[in-house]
Amino acid sequence: xxxxxxxxxxxxxxxxxxxxxxxxxxxxxxxxxxxxxxxxxxxxxxxxxxxxxxxxxxxxxxxxxxxxxxxxxxxxxxxxxxxxxxxxxxxxxxxxxxxxxxxxxxxxxxxxxxxxxxxxxxxxxxxxxxxxxxxxxxxxxxxxxxxxxxxxxxxxxxxxxxxxxxxxxxxxxxxxxxxxxxxxxxxxxxxxxxxxxxxxxxxxxxxxxxxxxxxxxxxxxxxxxxxxxxxxxxxxxxxxxxxxxxxxxxxxxxxxxxxxxxxxxxxxxxxxxxxxxxxxxxxxxxxxxxxxxxxxxxxxxxxxxxxxxxxxxxxxxxxxxxxxxxxxxxxxxxxxxxxxxxxxxxxxxxxxxxxxxxxxxxxxxxxxxxxxxxxxxxxxxxxxxxxxxxxxxxxxxxxxxxxxxxxxxxxxxxxxxxxxxxxxxxxxxxxx
Numbered sequence: 001x002x003x004x005x006x007x008x009x010x011x012x013x014x015x016x017x018x019x020x021x022x023x024x025x026x027x028x029x030x031x032x033x034x035x036x037x038x039x040x041x042x043x044x045x046x047x048x049x050x051x052x053x054x055x056x057x058x059x060x061x062x063x064x065x066x067x068x069x070x071x072x073x074x075x076x077x078x079x080x081x082x083x084x085x086x087x088x089x090x091x092x093x094x095x096x097x098x099x100x101x102x103x104x105x106x107x108x109x110x111x112x113x114x115x116x117x118x119x120x121x122x123x124x125x126x127x128x129x130x131x132x133x134x135x136x137x138x139x140x141x142x143x144x145x146x147x148x149x150x151x152x153x154x155x156x157x158x159x160x161x162x163x164x165x166x167x168x169x170x171x172x173x174x175x176x177x178x179x180x181x182x183x184x185x186x187x188x189x190x191x192x193x194x195x196x197x198x199x200x201x202x203x204x205x206x207x208x209x210x211x212x213x214x215x216x217x218x219x220x221x222x223x224x225x226x227x228x229x230x231x232x233x234x235x236x237x238x239x240x241x242x243x244x245x246x247x248x249x250x251x252x253x254x255x256x257x258x259x260x261x262x263x264x265x266x267x268x269x270x271x272x273x274x275x276x277x278x279x280x281x282x283x284x285x286x287x288x289x290x291x292x293x294x295x296x297x298x299x300x301x302x303x304x305x306x307x308x309x310x311x312x313x314x315x316x317x318x319x320x321x322x323x324x325x326x327x328x329x330x331x332x333x334x335x336x337x338x339x340x341x342x343x344x345x346x347x348x349x350x351x352x353x354x355x356x357x358x359x360x361x362x363x364x365x366x367x368x369x370x371x372x373x374x375x376x377x378x379x380x381x382x383x384x385x386x387x388x389x390x391x392x393x394x395x396x397x398x399x400x401x402x403x404x405x406x407x408x409x410x411x412x413x414x415x416x417x418x419x420x421x422x423x424x425x426x427x428x429x430x431x432x
Contacts, residue, residue, distance in 0.1 A: 004064060007118045012075035015082040022090045032090070034227035035144040038160065040085030042143055045166030046136040047080055048072060048174075050128070059128025060112070060121045070174055073118065083107075084137050089144035097141060105133050147228055157217035158397070160224060161210055168250050173257060173266045186262035198260040202253060204389060209249030211392035212238045219368065226285075233293045235300055236365060238392060240313035240344075241385055243306045247277040278307060311385050315344030319365035321379050322350040322358055327415050330361055333376065342382035359414045370395075373404045 028036065051072040054060050067074050084104060092100035109129065112121060139159060146156040177183060187195060215237035216222055220230025224246055238245035251270040258267025289297045303314045323334035334347050350358045363375035370378050373394060380391030394403055407413075 004118045007115060008064075008067075008073060008075045011073075011079040011115070011118075015079040015087060019082045019087045019090075022087060026090050028090060030227050031150065032093075032148055034225055035093075035147040036086035036089040037227075038147055038156075038163065038225065039089040039140040039144040040081050041167060042140040042159065042163040043081040043085040043136055044077075045163065045171050046139070047077060047084070047132070048171065049166075050132045050136060051077075053131070054125075054128045057124075057128070058122050059125045059131075060119055062119050063117055069178060076115070076118070085140055085144075088137075088141060089148075092141075093145065093148060097145065100141060101133065101138060104137060105129070108133075147223075147225075150228075153221055153223065154217045156228075157213050157223040161213045164224070165209075169253065169257065172254075172269060173261065173263070176265045176269060177261070177263060180263070180265045182261070182263045182265065184261050187260060195260070198256065202256050202260065205249040205253040205256065207389060207393045207396070208238050208245050209253070210396060212245040212249065214396065215239060219366070226288075229292075233289075233296050233300065235314070235317055236319075237381060237395075238388070239304070240310075240381060241304070241388060242309040243301060243304045244277065247273070248307055248309075251277070274307070309385055313343050313382055313384075313388065317366050318344045318346065319363060319378070319382065320346045320348055321375060322348055322353055322362045322364070324358075324361075324415070325349040325351060329412060330415075333361065337376075337379050337383075340383045340387070342379060345379060345382040373407055374400050 026032070048070050051062075052070055055071055062068065062071060062073055062076075064073055069077065088100060088104055092103065109126075112119065112125065112129065143156055143159045143163075146152045213224055215234055216224060216230050219236055220232045220234040222228060222230030222232075242248060251273040254270030254273060255267045256270075258264060258270065286301075299316075300314075303316075304310065321334070321337070324330040330350070337345070338347055350362065353362070358371075360371040361375045363370045363378040365378070369375075377391040377394035377400070380387040380394070394400060
């Protein structure tokens with residue numbers, strides 16, 4: 001096993017052959033196939049990141065340059081992705097997660113030293129191995145198992161968003177640059193203020209895309225993957241303005257990202273994504289949506305365009321925001337919202353809530369509710385597209401919790417008010 005060519009061939013063809021054999025043996029259904037696909041989608045960008053970090057921190061290095069991508073031999077990368085992604089997902093799904101992780105880690109610790117002279121291990125290579133297991137292997141297998149079992153929809157939607165962002169914003173531009181001879185040098189030579197402006201422009205499609213994934217999980221109980229879709233028609237959040245917010249965000253992000261790194265090839269990838277999504281993908285998706293949601297989908301599509309956002313939102317489904325009439329701060333917020341003529345949003349006194357005592361400004365729509373800062377953010381989505389982007393950003397995970405903490409610390413915490421509804425209790429509290 002001294003020959004680099006033999007090592008690279010075995011690293012590629014052995015995992016590929018075993019993966020194919022396991023696929024034929026298991027004959028996975030759609031959900032199992034989706035779990036295997038997602039495991040590989042997580043492993044590809046994360047393993048590339050790990051190998052870049054390995055060269056930077058001195059864990060290991062690859063001694064070959066031909067047939068490499070970002071310093072990693074492509075054949076080794078593909079074999080590694082197959083081993084830790086689809087193969088592990090299909091072959092080890094019936095044993096416990098700790099046991100499968102232990103098996104794969106042991107196999108990797110045996111194979112890594114056998115990779116010489118293609119790969120040279122440094123004395124601290126086990127540190128890198130531990131980081132790779134933590135960052136790549138464990139999340140990939142969690143995502144696969146949660147998808148197959150159809151559980152933890154919010155977490156698996158978040159992991160999908162991270163994986164697809166890594167592919168679309170990291171792997172794809174890097175691949176295009178490597179094939180076209182481009183680099184990020186023009187961006188590094190550009191003034192800081194101009195790069196900051198580009199970054200702010202990129203933040204807009206990123207907010208729309210991540211918020212759309214969040215809406216799929218919270219309101220639709222599904223994920224962006226076609227084999228793991230929402231079970232309810234999603235018409236809230238960004239979907240009040242445009243039917244394809246995730247695809248629009250990815251395409252605009254690629255175009256703006258290409259401009260930022262001065263690569264029109266990357267920018268062209270955004271145009272290609274629009275053409276593909278608006279043609280083949282949209283035709284198939286539209287048929288699937290009609291089959292699953294019937295007249296509700298037809299009525300929705302009659303109001304919302306697939307690619308060009310509306311300036312004002314649709315009014316269906318209608319929503320209600322409960323604002324305390326006896327709280328000066330809350331009443332001021334309610335008046336501010338009312339002055340902007342929200343679409344499909346009714347403002348009512350919190351004291352008259354028919355079912356329960358409220359402790360914060362509360363937004364309700366289709367049986368779901370948001371409170372405090374998240375409720376105010378939801379109200380912004382009923383005004384216009386500009387305010388909606390601010391609302392989408394405010395509701396993102398971590399951001400919403402931080403803003404609520406700041407609001408509470410600034411005196412906008414829960415306030416006790418007199419309830420007008422006996423069924424809601426004697427006292428209730430509300431905050432902005």
